Amino acid sequence: MSISAIGAPLLEAQSLSLLRGGRELFCDLSLAVHAGQLWQIEGANGAGKTSLLRILCGLSRYGFEGKVVRPVAPLYLGHQPAVKALLSPRENLRWHLNGEGLYSAEQIDSALARVGLCGYEDVTSHTLSAGQHRRVNLARLFLSDARLWLLDEPFTAIDAQGVDETQALLASHVAAGGAVVMTSHQKLQVTCEVHTLKLVQSLIS
Amino acid sequence: MSPPHTGQFFARVLCRQLLLVMRRPIEMGNPLLFFAMVIVLFPLGLGPAPDKLANFAPGLLWITALLSNLLTSDAVFRSDFDDGSLEQLMLAPQPLFLSSLSYILAHWLTTGFLLALVSPVFALMLNLPISALGTLILSLLLGTAVLSLLGGIGAALTVGLKRGGMLISLLILPFYMPVLIFGAAAVQAAVTGTPPGPYLAILGAMLSLAIALAPLAIATGLRISLDA
Known part of the structure; x- marks a missing residue:
């Protein structure tokens, strides 16, 4: 797609180590995410998947060893949907605190339609269900032009059809020269190759 | 797609915060109601003698404004922290100190600014001379802005804690004291007929310093x- 598709990774983590409460969540972990790759981080509850993602996206800056190089700005969708209950889905996207773009009303409406929220654009979000909140958040995937997506459990509270659609979206993003790093307990059913990173924690004696 | 430039993003955050308050007007009404309730308590506790109340009025009005500001500081970042919006703000390409300033401006417009505007009504209840009302409004406009900025520091530091309410008071009350001293002194000066200008100038200097450093x-x- 571009120069970076050939050589330089979109995200590079160099020998990351993290200790939490006397447990070594990961040690000397290196990871290079290239364009066209889909990475799934696996591990039991408490294995450090979310901690790793927060380090990769830059929310955690201290308390770990190692280095993360981010040549491109990633799009990070966390555990919390970042949807304000008092704003409508349209307002939520228009005034999103992640100031990556100025979106037109048409762009926002089409993104909401693609996550199945057509007709819900103007209702206040507290009348929406938890899954619909997550869908408002997923609509950002259609709006953003970030090449690297960091997704923390994107399928939480999403129905079966929505999960299929999201997986198709991930595959098409990867096919278009993007990259995805995600955590999920589900087995991915996508058309592209899935690189897996398994976190196994060890107790330090 | 280019990200909104800094000024646009500042306006976006401000609009968003103001709209959120409009959607739940009680958040705007709470500090005003608190102010009104506490002011009404003073004549009950101190006795309704007009002279006595007039003596205490500058201090009482200022302490009450300070407490009502303190009451709301805790909530500046709370809901955005709880629903994950703050995480997204951290990752925004625009400078965070300007977005923080936007939050504080919205907070001040919906608390301190309104409080300064309604304060003459309660000042008259405490028998403050009419000649001092202008100084009262001006000192509250300047002073509450400093309080909002200082309160924002406490709110930012305690937002991750489950019960930050008490801690925030302990953290920032010492920094509120200079504002209280000069704010009340300005009104007192206006009551006694000496020029309040120097006190207001010091409040203005505090505000300049706070705008530069607090964000x-x-x-x-x-x-x-x-x-x-």
Whole structure:
């Protein structure tokens, strides 16, 4: 797609180590995410998947060893949907605190339609269900032009059809020269190759 | 697609915060109601003698304004922290100290600014001379802005804690004291007929210093709170 598709990774983590409460969540972990790759981080509850993602996206800056190089700005969708209950889905996207773009009303409406929220654009979000909140958040995937997506459990509270659609979206993003790093307990059913990173924690004696 | 430039993003955050308050007007009404209730308590506790009340009025009005500001400081970042919006703000390409300033401006417009505007009504209840009303409004406009900025630092540092309410009071009340001293002194000066200008100038200087430095402290506090 571009120069970076050939050589330089979109995200590079160099020998990351993290200790939490006397447990070594990961040690000397290196990871290079290239364009066209889909990475799934696996591990039991408490294995450090979310901690790793927060380090990769830059929310955690201290308390770990190692280095993360981010040549491109990633799009990070966390555990919390970042949807304000008092704003409508349209307002939520228009005034999103992640100031990556100025979106037109048409762009926002089409993104909401693609996550199945057509007709819900103007209702206040507290009348929406938890899954619909997550869908408002997923609509950002259609709006953003970030090449690297960091997704923390994107399928939480999403129905079966929505999960299929999201997986198709991930595959098409990867096919278009993007990259995805995600955590999920589900087995991915996508058309592209899935690189897996398994976190196994060890107790330090 | 180019990201909104800094000024646009500042306006976006401000609009968003103001709209959120409009959607729940009680958040705007609470500090005003608190102010009204506490002011009504003073004549009950001190006795309704007009002369006595007039003596105490500058201090009483200022202490009450300070407490009502303190009451709301805790909530500046709370709901955005709880629903994950703050995480997204941390990752925004625009400078965080300007977005923090936007939060504080919205907070001040919906608390201190309104409080300064309605304060003459309650000042008259406490028998403050009409000649001092202008100074009261001006000192509250300047002073509450400083209080909002200082409160923002406390809010940013305690937003990650489950019960930060008490801690925030302990953290920032000492910094509120100079504002209280000069704010009340300005009104007192206007009552006694000496020029309040020097006190207001000092409040203005405090505001300038706070606008320059507090957003940096708030931004750092937020990053620390979000890191945990």
